[in-house]
Amino acid sequence: MRLLNLFKIAFKAIVLNKTRTLLTMLGIIIGVASVIAMLAIGEGSKESIRTTISSMGSNMITIRPGADNSGPARGSGGNVQTLILEDYNEIKKQASLLSYITPVVNGGGQVINGANNWPSTIYGVNPEYLNIKAVGLQSGSMFTDAEVKSAAKVALIGGTVVENVFPDGQEPVGQMIRFNNIPFKVIGVLEEKGENTFGQDQDDVVIAPYTTVQKRILAIDYLNQIMASAISEDEASEAVTQVTDVLRSQHKLIESEDDDFTVRSMEELISTFSSTSEMLTVLLVAVASISLLIGGIGIMNIMYVSVKERTKEIGLRMAVGAKGTDILMQFLIEAILISVTGGLLGVILGLGATVFIENFLNWPTSVALYSIVISFAVCAVTGIFFGWYPARKASALDPITALRYE
Amino acid sequence: MTKEIIKIQDLKREFTMGTETVHALKGISFDIKEGEFVTIMGSSGSGKSTMLNILGCLDQPTSGAYEIDGVSVKDLNRNELATIRNEKIGFIFQSYNLLARTSAIENVELPLLYNSKVSTEERRERAIKALKMVGLGERLHHTPSQLSGGQQQRVAIARSLVNNPVMILADEATGNLDTRTSYEIMSLFQELNKKGITITFVTHEPDIATFSSRTVVLKDGEIMQDYLNHNVQSAANELAKLPKQDE
Ligand SMILES: Nc1ncnc2c1ncn2[C@@H]1O[C@H](COP(=O)(O)OP(=O)(O)OP(=O)(O)O)[C@@H](O)[C@H]1O
Ligand SMILES: [Mg+2]
Numbered sequence: 071m072r073l074l075n076l077f078k079i080a081f082k083a084i085v086l087n088k089t090r091t092l093l094t095m096l097g098i099i100i101g102v103a104s105v106i107a108m109l110a111i112g113e114g115s116k117e118s119i120r121t122t123i124s125s126m127g128s129n130m131i132t133i134r135p136g137a138d139n140s141g142p143a144r145g146s147g148g149n150v151q152t153l154i155l156e157d158y159n160e161i162k163k164q165a166s167l168l169s170y171i172t173p174v175v176n177g178g179g180q181v182i183n184g185a186n187n188w189p190s191t192i193y194g195v196n197p198e199y200l201n202i203k204a205v206g207l208q209s210g211s212m213f214t215d216a217e218v219k220s221a222a223k224v225a226l227i228g229g230t231v232v233e234n235v236f237p238d239g240q241e242p243v244g245q246m247i248r249f250n251n252i253p254f255k256v257i258g259v260l261e262e263k264g265e266n267t268f269g270q271d272q273d274d275v276v277i278a279p280y281t282t283v284q285k286r287i288l289a290i291d292y293l294n295q296i297m298a299s300a301i302s303e304d305e306a307s308e309a310v311t312q313v314t315d316v317l318r319s320q321h322k323l324i325e326s327e328d329d330d331f332t333v334r335s336m337e338e339l340i341s342t343f344s345s346t347s348e349m350l351t352v353l354l355v356a357v358a359s360i361s362l363l364i365g366g367i368g369i370m371n372i373m374y375v376s377v378k379e380r381t382k383e384i385g386l387r388m389a390v391g392a393k394g395t396d397i398l399m400q401f402l403i404e405a406i407l408i409s410v411t412g413g414l415l416g417v418i419l420g421l422g423a424t425v426f427i428e429n430f431l432n433w434p435t436s437v438a439l440y441s442i443v444i445s446f447a448v449c450a451v452t453g454i455f456f457g458w459y460p461a462r463k464a465s466a467l468d469p470i471t472a473l474r475y476e
Numbered sequence: 477m478t479k480e481i482i483k484i485q486d487l488k489r490e491f492t493m494g495t496e497t498v499h500a501l502k503g504i505s506f507d508i509k510e511g512e513f514v515t516i517m518g519s520s521g522s523g524k525s526t527m528l529n530i531l532g533c534l535d536q537p538t539s540g541a542y543e544i545d546g547v548s549v550k551d552l553n554r555n556e557l558a559t560i561r562n563e564k565i566g567f568i569f570q571s572y573n574l575l576a577r578t579s580a581i582e583n584v585e586l587p588l589l590y591n592s593k594v595s596t597e598e599r600r601e602r603a604i605k606a607l608k609m610v611g612l613g614e615r616l617h618h619t620p621s622q623l624s625g626g627q628q629q630r631v632a633i634a635r636s637l638v639n640n641p642v643m644i645l646a647d648e649a650t651g652n653l654d655t656r657t658s659y660e661i662m663s664l665f666q667e668l669n670k671k672g673i674t675i676t677f678v679t680h681e682p683d684i685a686t687f688s689s690r691t692v693v694l695k696d697g698e699i700m701q702d703y704l705n706h707n708v709q710s711a712a713n714e715l716a717k718l719p720k721q722d723e
Contacts, residue, residue, distance in 0.1 A: 072592045079589065086577050386573045389534055390587040390635070391562020393555045469561075470534040473573060 076396060080403035087376070094372045095412035098449040101365020102416025105358040105445035106437065107423040112351030114428075114435035119346075129303055130202055130336045131168070131310060133161075133296040133317070137328055151292040152330050157320050158296050164316045167309035170198040171298040173280045177288045179250035181227070181235050181276060188234035192225075192249055192276040194283025195297075202299045210243040210258025213279055221281040225254035228273035229262040249276055252286050306335040362445060366452040369409075373453060377401060377460035384464040385472025397465040398458065405457025409450040416449065417442055480543075481643060481674050482508040482531060487540035489526050489697075500526040502697040503540070508676060510642075513669045513708075515685040516678045518694035524678045525570060525647055527694070531676060532567045532645045533557045545642070562590050566636030568646040570678075572628045574620045580607060580631045581616045587639045606634035609664060625652040633661065643674040650684060656718055662687045663711035687711050 084091050135153040158173045165171075175194040180187055193199070197212050213224045227235075227242060236242050242256045254276075263272035284290055300309035310333045317331050384397055421437060428435045464472055489501040500523045508514055516524050529535040530542065533549060542549045544560065552560070561567070574583050584603040588594045594602070607613060610630040620628050629652050636644055644665070650658035658681075666687060669675050677688060685691045686709045693701040 075589050075592075082578075082582075382573075383575060386575065387586070387590075388558065389532075389561060389567060389569075389573070391558050391590040391639075393558040393590070395555075396590055468535055470529045473534075473569075 072396075073399070076399045077403055080400050080407065083400070083404055084407060090372065090376050091408055094369060094376070094408050094453065095415065097365045097368035097372065098409060098412030098453060099416040099419055101362050101369075101449050102413055102445040103420035103423060104361045104365075106417065106420025106441050107427065107435075108354040108358040108361075109351075109441035110420075110424040110435040110437045111427065111433060112354040113438045113441075114433065116348065116351060117436045118434040129169075129299040129301070129306055131298045131300055131306065131313065132332075132334050133157075133298070133313060134332045134334075135292070135295070135330070136332065137330060150330075151290075152321065153293045153296065154291070155293060157317060158293065160320050161296065161298070161313055161316050165298070165309060165312040167301055167305045167312055168298045169301045170201045171296065172196040172199045172202060173293045174199075174295045174297050175280050175283050175288055175290065176294050177283070179287065180248075181231055182248040182251075183235040183245065186235040186237060188231060190231050190249075190274050190276055192278060192283055192287060194278055194280030194287075196280060199277065199297065202297050205263060206261040208259040208261050209241070210256070212258060218279040218281055221285055222279060223252065223254050223282055223286070224257045225249070225276050225278040226258040226260055227256055227277070228260045228275040230271050230274040231276060232259055249278075250287055254278060300335070303337070306337050310335050358441075358445075362448055365449060369449065369453045370456040373405065373456035374460050377457065377464065381464045381467075381472050381475035384461070385467070385469050385475065388465070388469040389473060394465040398461055401461035402454065402458050405454045406450075408457070409453030412453065413446045413450050417446060420445075479510045480507045481510045481545055482676075483541075483543040484531075485541040487527070487530065487542060488538045489523075489530065489535070490538045500697050501530075501537070504694075504697075504699055506692065506699065506702060508674060510674055511669070511672055512690055513665070513675045513688040514677065514690045514692060515688040516676065516692045516694060517680070517682070517685060518700070520680075522694040523697040524694055526697075528645050528647050528676065528678055532565055533561050534567070558590075562587055563639060564642050566639060566641035566644040568629075568632050568636045568644070568649045570647040570651065572620075572632045574628055574631055574635075576621070577619055579617045579619055580612060580623065580634075583620070583631055584634045584638050586635060591639065602638050603634070606638040607631070609637065610634045611660065626654070626657050629653060630657075630661070633664075637668070641673065643676070644668065646675070646677045648678055648680065650679065650681070656715070658684065659711050659715040659718065663715060666711050687714075 133153065136150040155173060158171065161168070162171050172195045176191055178189065178191050181190045182188075196218050197215060200206070200212055207226070208229075210226065212226065213222065217224055225247065227247070232242050235247060236245070242259055245256050246253055247256055248254070260273065260275070260277070265271055280293075298309070298313070300306040313333050314329065317333070318329065321330055323330065387397060387400075388394075420442070424435045424437055427433050464475075467475075484507075485505050487501055487504045488499070491498040491500060504527065516527070518524050526535070530537050531544075533544070533552075545564070549557070575586070581600070581603050584606055585599050588599040588602065604613070604616065607616060610633050612627060612630055612634065615623060615627060618627075620631070623631065629649065633646075633649060636646070646665075649665075650661055653661060662684060665675055665677070675688075677684070679685060686705065686707075688705060689708055690704050691701070692699060
């Protein structure tokens with residue numbers, strides 16, 4: 071009964087002071103909404119990097135010659151020739167945590183089909199390559215181990231190569247192309263993968279047996295890299311250790327010597343790249359925190375002033391018999407109603423803004439639950455506290471002192 | 477009938493403003509018996525409002541004893557004081573103190589909102605009745621800004637009546653009214669007084685004092701005079717004697 075009355079009083083006060091209520095709510099709404107939207111942008115870009123990298127094969131482990139002087143976008147080891155087929159064989163034999171493994175040699179050149187000419191890259195690999203890269207075939211089939219052994223002149227090509235050397239929509243499988251003047255029979259077309267996070271066209275490739283590429287195209291006897299995939303994502307880092315151990319003993323490195331090769335799991339690659347987007351997120355969080363702070367100060371300000379200016383009203387209510395708790399409850403209910411309504415509107419606006427950004431600006435977004443919880447909590451708590459605190463002070467006065475307050 | 481409803485003994489109230497101390501009440505003692513109609517007079521600044529605020533439990537004395545209905549106010553906590561203000565006292569302020577942008581009826585209902593014994597329907601009923609008593613039956617939904625000063629004063633009076641108090645404390649309740657209206661109000665107070673409500677009425681106007689049974693005169697925070705009025709005038713009669721207004 072009493073509580074119901076207090077609810078009515080609080081509700082009436084809110085309706086009576088529409089402008090003030092609206093201004094307070096606006097602070098809360100903008101504070102909450104901007105935090106949610108900004109964190110959604112940060113989280114979204116982080117997640118999109120993660121998914122594109124994972125789509126490249128999430129268990130993938132790459133082994134390159136040469137020490138790690140960092141930078142994930144480094145070339146394929148340049149002219150370092152320390153990685154050889156023997157290494158590949160030993161790793162394949164000893165590393166139990168790997169499910170697939172392939173040597174990789176690669177080089178650039180011209181793909182030619184009659185009058186059509188296209189610069190591309192050829193990758194010499196074994197059949198396990200497709201499993202490692204998690205890429206399927208659009209048509210045709212992969213070459214076999216036998217074809218690897220015999221260094222057969224067969225190739226699979228990516229979508230971009232198809233478009234450029236078979237422009238009139240001819241079926242490429244079964245056709246002959248030339249790569250740096252060496253004739254290859256096209257036996258398959260790779261599934262389209264699009265651009266990766268680094269803007270590289272993953273469909274601009276030619277794939278052939280590594281033996282063929284080594285001997286006929288590049289005329290080398292070392293490997294540019296070895297690619298493998300761990301049996302599971304969880305085992306990836308353990309697999310990296312295994313590979314490292316095998317290679318160190320293969321390369322007869324003593325304790326004091328650094329690795330003359332680099333083993334990387336996808337997980338590491340992801341974290342390297344995530345750190346870039348992490349920076350973005352930190353920046354956005356900083357901006358969001360500032361807007362939350364400003365929103366909080368706004369709420370504080372308006373709540374504080376509005377309670378102060380109503381000291382006279384508090385005095386009157388006490389003069390006609392309101393107890394201190396009645397006053398406190400009234401202002402607490404008011405503050406809760408305003409803060410919670412404002413907070414909810416802020417969440418709705420924040421989610422709306424996120425949808426807008428996603429659909430109209432085409433930025434990847436991902437709404438984090440914690441951003442909703444934190445921003446809502448901060449605004450609601452600030453609003454409630456600064457609605458309650460001055461009211462508590464006013465209700466501790468003698469009625470006449472409160473009534474006299476100017 | 478001789479029960480004392482108010483008993484004050486050597487009541488002092490000092491206001492400290494920086495290094496200066498204002499002695500608003502310099503040791504006042506008197507009793508008010510149940511059913512009395514007391515007017516308090518005195519020049520401006522003599523301490524009338526200060527005393528009335530203490531009597532209404534709105535303010536605390538610096539020193540001295542105050543008993544209301546046999547209870548020492550000093551021993552009451554804030555909640556008990558609030559209950560006394562809510563159930564026993566009707567206070568009319570010198571400056572009305574109505575809630576802005578709130579209708580007359582809601583202003584009058586205010587004390588009952590804090591009394592959980594009164595239901596919503598009863599609250600409304602009693603508020604309408606109180607407003608009719610002060611002649612504002614037609615102005616229930618006007619807000620203070622839509623009412624004249626005198627009408628606002630009457631809303632404040634209705635608010636003081638609505639909780640059926642045992643004691644009404646009025647600070648210049650007729651200060652803003654014309655003679656006719658103030659006589660109307662005084663006759664209303666006389667009627668209430670006949671029903672047994674104790675009334676303490678602060679005023680500047682000597683003719684208002686003639687409607688009361690006793691007058692206390694303050695000067696500089698001390699009691700100058702305290703006399704019974706043996707020839708109480710009837711406000712209703714005086715009202716009838718006034719020349720009729722052009723309607
Ligand atoms: N809160 C206060 N702080 C300081 N001085 C005060 C306060 N309230 C009253 N006084 C002083 O106490 C004295 C008595 O004031 P009070 O309001 O009781 O006068 P009053 O008799 O009601 O006058 P009036 O007829 O003008 O209403 C005055 O000198 C006034 O300045
Ligand atoms: Mg006064």
